[in-house]
Amino acid sequence: MTLFHRSALARAGAVALLAAGGLATVATPAHAADQADLALTPLSYELAKGVKEAKAKPFKFTVDNTRGTATAKDVTVTVETRGLKDRKVGVVVPDGCEVDGTAFRCLLGDLAGGTTEDFGVPLFSTGGRGDAGTLVVTISSATADPNLDDNTVEHDITVARPGYDLTTWVQDVYADVAVDGDEAGESGLTGVKPGDTAPLDWAVFNDGSRRATGIAYGITLPAGVTFAEVPEGCVEQELGGFAQAYCEDAGAVLRPGQFYTADVRVKVGADVTEKLLRPGFLFAAGLDAAEGRPEEEPQVASGAQRKAFAETDDGDNIAQFDVFVDLTAGPEPTPTATPTGQPTATPTAQPTASPTSGDGGTGGGSGDGGGLPVTGVQVGLIGGIGGGVLLAGGALLVLSRRRKVVLVTPGDEKPDN
Secondary structure (H helix, E strand, O other), X not given: OOOOOHHHHHOOXXXXXXXXXXXXXXXXXXXXXXXXXXXXXXXXXXXXOOOOHHHOEEEEEEEEOOOOOOOEEEEEEEEEOOOEOOOOEEEOOOOOOEEEOOEEEEEEEEEOOOOEEEEEEEEEEOOOOEEXXXXXXXXXXXXXOOOOOOOEEEEEEEEEOOOOOEEEEEOOEOOOOOOOOOOOOOOOOOOEOOOOEEEOOEEEEEOOOOOEEEEEEEEEOOOOEEEEEOOOOOEEEEEOOEEEEEEEEEEEEEOOOOEEEEOOEEEEXXXXXXXXXXXXXXXXXXXXXXXXXXXXXXXXXXXXXXOOOOOOOOOOOEXXXXXXXXXXXXXXXXXXXXXXXXXXXXXXOOOOOOOOOOOOOOOOOOXXXXXXXXXXXXXXXXXXXXXXXXXXXXXXXXXXXXXXEEEEOOOOOOOOO
16 A cells, blocks of 8 residues: 555654554454455554654554455545543544544555555644543445454553553565555565565654663564575574564664664565465564664663663554565476478467466555465464564574664654653
8 A cells, every 4th residue: 555654654744544564463264255354453552641743653453354355445444533532642634534523534445355454543642641532443345344343443542651662564575665664655566476585674663752772673474484684683593384583773772753674585485386475473672771882873872761661552562464475477488499300380379477466466565466365274373373483582682783774763853751
């Protein structure tokens, strides 16, 4: 999707929905019938006191279509804000959304069967701590949904004490993804050929009101995918057939509104036969104390920054992504006639395979994706061990901090509250 992208969330007034890979918190078997079956799950619960409107936190929700095999067309999100307490929180309506009284409606696009998608409702702090009321969020689509019971969530919002608040974002893997921290302007992307490598576009945002000092993150890849490149000093391992990497940058200091990323490339196995490999996971956590200096971050943490701050909301520290595979064959070479002393006919209509955009695994993250296989068994395996895998990786000791890191500042930081 290109209409809603994460980078705009960090800029004043230009807030857009967060679109990422999605997170399947509960794995369920796929239906045999050709149908879409959406479900909505909240991931964010608390907002740090002092978060400014210009750096509103996207409260993450997941739209899940893993129970269906059909593409859900024109998925729409409706947000009712009447139940929020305006003396505690405010809402930034994303660009392109339609406002109707106290509600607004945003188009997410199409969601292929067997996949998920994240979006965020931007909230900011307007007062003190405590109960901030209820946000009612509903998803719908132009495709018939046999089960509407889990399409609406009445979500309670709480304003917590000031603190840092990490939120993860990761784009689905395609061969031609632009590594820029968002999905803006990216459509019609091509799946990764078996045996080829592709970049992983990911970021860890600080959506809180205080600095985060020190960053740890872990990445778990779907079965059939391995790491081709990770930042220097990361620890790699394989557990249960899934490749994982655990990394630390103890010197990183993320101010509110900044995001952290580093170079990661993945490789699709040469023997892969599925068009969709899922899900992969990205997890991040603060180390609560900065030590040393990151390669491209000149700031040195002060004594106040070294004070341990418990994270405001760790429910949205994990993001999911999918790897799209292009199984179409390349053009076959035309046979060369071998002289035998007798006239030999030369083929004039040699068939060649042509890339396709639907079943071939190409197209944007919210494209039709028709015919993609539903990997219900794989979802169950990874969904059950994903969190444990990343926590296990967190126990690994990483001493080296020499890695290529980019810390992006969306705007001038205001003093902490």
